[in-house]
Amino acid sequence: MPAHPDRPVPSASEDADVRRLHWSGPVGAAKVLGTLLRTLREERGLRLSDVAPQIRASVSKLSRMERGENTPSRRDVNDLLEIYRVGPEERAHVDVLLERVAAGPFAAEYADITPGWFRRMIGLEVESARIQYWEGGVVPGPLQTRRYALGIIKAGLPRAPLDEIERRVRQRMERTLLLEDSGRVVVALLDESVLHRNTGGPDVMIEQLEHLKMLDARENVFVRILPFTAELTPPPMAFTHLAFEYGGPGDIVYVEGPGIGATYVSKDQEVERYVDLLNTLLMHVTGRAKSLALIDEAIEVHRGRLRGRVGLG
Secondary structure, three states, X not given: OOOOOOXXXXXXXXXXXXXXXHHHOHHHHHHHHHHHHHHHHHHOOOOHHHHHXXXXXOHHHHHHHHOOOOOOOHHHHHHHHHHOOOOHHHHHHHHHHHHHHHHOOOOHHHHHHOOHHHHHHHHHHHHOOEEEEEEOOOOOHHHOOHHHHHHHHHHHOOOOOHHHHHHHHHHHHHHHHHHHOOOOEEEEEEEHHHHHOOOOOHHHHXXXXXXXXXXXXXXXXXXXXXXXXXXXXXXXXXXXXXXXXXXXXXXXXXXXXXXOEEEEEOOHHHHHHHHHHHHHHHHHOOOHHHHHHHHHHHHHHHHHHHHHHHHHO
């Protein structure tokens, strides 16, 4: 295999100057609005329990609103602004945020096949400036080929009708557009086992692995492999770290697992634990040249499987 110039994964600070205002979409706007409402409340020395009854809400509902985890109604927000005695200039800023929140981050055509916890993830991905995936089981959704995605979705939903399977595949393919925005850095850290799983058959895997090589050739996409020889126990749970433009929401970590739906981590100390884990992974994954070599080795394994299958035929 020809030599490849190594291209180190940029740190968050190194790629900051090419970030754009991705947070201005609905999900990011909800986070910004929530932070603003919390700041207004705390500046006035009020507790959640002081304010919630005044807008006919529970403490937990107001807390979720301040964390940007639900869509606030204009009525609730206006009531809060009255309580906090906010002036017209700041109200105008809030109105802009409310309009962005109301726009909705999600395509209605997929609403019936997408759980609420994952709709939020789709919105956050679109608004992010930097995405870092750790995956020990499959290739992350936005980096998947159509046939690879079809194999995974059919295996996970063996009783689903064909039209639903097709819609889910189409939705996943739309997520691949994330990679087209050169202002967004995407880092995929994959366990080497992902390369050797026979998802969809060897021909599907060859196509998928060649696709990963093509994606890594882009300036904003980095595919790195944690080899079997690494002196590190891989994290058991896949997770995604999302960072946003300055002035937007704080970093968020999305953790998904069997039977738990998804967890969104946004508290600074908890996010830092995942960032530390990512930094540890970055110290143990192979560089670009070796990662591409490991992908090529896996492609040859799948080609051998394909030849054996044809021979048996």
